[in-house]
C-alpha cells in the first residue's frame with residue numbers, strides 16, 4: 001500500500017467518524033458537500049417515494065408513443081438552485097402542474113428521514129416556487145450566530161431558527177411583542193440579547209424591571225429611563241404617553257406644511273418626517289409584567305388600572321410615534337384583570353419559552369397559531385432558551401437566542417453608552433451611574449452564641 005492510499009484511507013475514516021460524532025464545524029468542512037452529493041444522487045427516487053412526483057402529461061405520453069419510445073417516468077419538482085450553507089442545504093424547487101406548497105410541507109418529515117438530515121422545513125417563495133431548508137445537525141444545541149447578518153434600522157438579529165436562518169425582531173413590521181415563559185426558561189437571556197442588539201442603534205431604551213431592577217439596572221448606562229417598582233413605572237408610563245402626544249403634534253404640524261404641496265408625501269408616522277424633525281424611536285422593555293397588574297389594596301388597584309390604561313394607549317397609538325413595547329412575563333392572561341386581553345391583542349409578535357401548562361401557551365398562541373401551542377408545551381426543561389415564536393400571519397418557528405451573559409451585555413451597553421439619547425420628557429427617570437449600594441444589613445442575622 002502506498003503512502004497516498006494510507007492517507008486517503010485515514011481521511012475517509014476520519015470523515016466517517018466525524019460524521020457519526022457530528023461536531024458543529026463538521027458541516028463547514030465535509031457535511032455540506034457530502035449532503036449535496038447525496039441529495040442530488042437520491043433526489044428522483046426519494047421524491048418518488050415521498051409522493052412528490054407527477055405522472056407524465058398526455059402530451060409526453062403521445063410523443064413517446066409516436067416515437068415508439070418507452071413510457072416516460074413520473075417527474076419530480078425541478079431543482080432551480082441548490083445552495084450549501086453553514087448549517088445544511090437550501091433547495092429551491094419549481095413545482096410541477098398539479099402540485100402545491102402544502103404537498104412539500106406535508107412531506108418534510110419523510111424527506112428528513114430519506115435524505116438523513118436533522119431537520120427539513122419548507123416555505124412558498126412565490127407561486128409555483130418552494131424553498132426547502134435542510135439542516136445537518138441540531139443548530140439550536142449550541143447557538144452560533146452567523147458573523148454576517150442582514151442589517152436594517154430597528155431590526156435586531158436576536159436568535160437562530162431551527163432551520164438555520166437568523167430570527168430578527170423587526171420593530172418596523174411587528175411593533176409590539178410579548179415574551180412568555182416559566183421561571184428559568186430563558187426570558188431574561190432573550191431580553192438581554194435584544195438590548196445587546198439595540199445598543200449600537202439610534203434608539204432610546206426605556207426599562208421597567210419589576211424584579212427590583214436585577215435584570216435591567218446593570219445595563220443602565222445605555223438606558224434613557226428606568227423604573228424598578230410599580231409606582232415609578234406608573235409615572236414613567238404616563239410620561240411616555242405625554243411624550244407620545246407631543247410626537248403626534250410634531251407629525252400633525254408637518255402634515256399641515258405638506259398638505260398644500262402637490263404630490264408631496266404626507267407624514268403618517270415618525271419615519272415619514274425629515275431627519276432633523278424625527279424624534280428618536282423608543283423601545284420600552286417591561287420585565288415581569290404581572291407585577292404591574294397585581295394589587296392588594298384599593299390604592300394599588302387604582303394604580304394598576306392607570307398602569308394598564310397607559311400600556312394599552314402606548315400599544316394602540318405608540319407605533320406611529322415610534323414607541324415600541326416589548327413585554328415579558330410568566331403568564332399574561334385574563335386572570336390578571338381587566339384590560340389585559342385588550343393589551344395582549346395589540347402585541348403582535350409572540351414568543352413562548354418553556355411553559356408549565358397548556359393555558360400559558362394558549363396565552364401566547366391560542367388566538368393566532370393553535371399548532372404552536374403544542375410546540376411550546378413540548379419544549380424540554382433541560383434546554384433553557386428554546387422558544388417558539390410566531391406572528392399574526394399564523395406562521396411559527398422554534399428559535400434559541402445565543403447565551404449572552406450579563407457581563408457581555410453590560411460591556412456592550414457600556415461601550416455604546418455614548419449613544420444613549422437624552423429625552424427631556426423622561427429626564428426624571430434617567431438612571432444615575434454611580435457606585436453600587438452595598439447591602440447595609442445581612443438578610444439573615446447571625447444567631448447569638450449560647451453557652
Ligand SMILES: Nc1ncnc2c1ncn2[C@@H]1O[C@H](COP(=O)(O)OP(=O)(O)OP(=O)(O)O)[C@@H](O)[C@H]1O
Pocket residue numbers: 181182183184185186187188189190384385386400401402403
Ligand atoms: N439561550 C440560552 N442558551 C443557553 N442557556 C440559556 C439560554 N437562555 C437561558 N439559559 C440558561 O437558563 C438560565 C435561566 O435563564 P433566564 O434567567 O433567562 O430565565 P428566566 O426565564 O428569565 O427565569 P426567571 O423568570 O426565573 O428570571 C440561565 O442562567 C442560563 O444559564
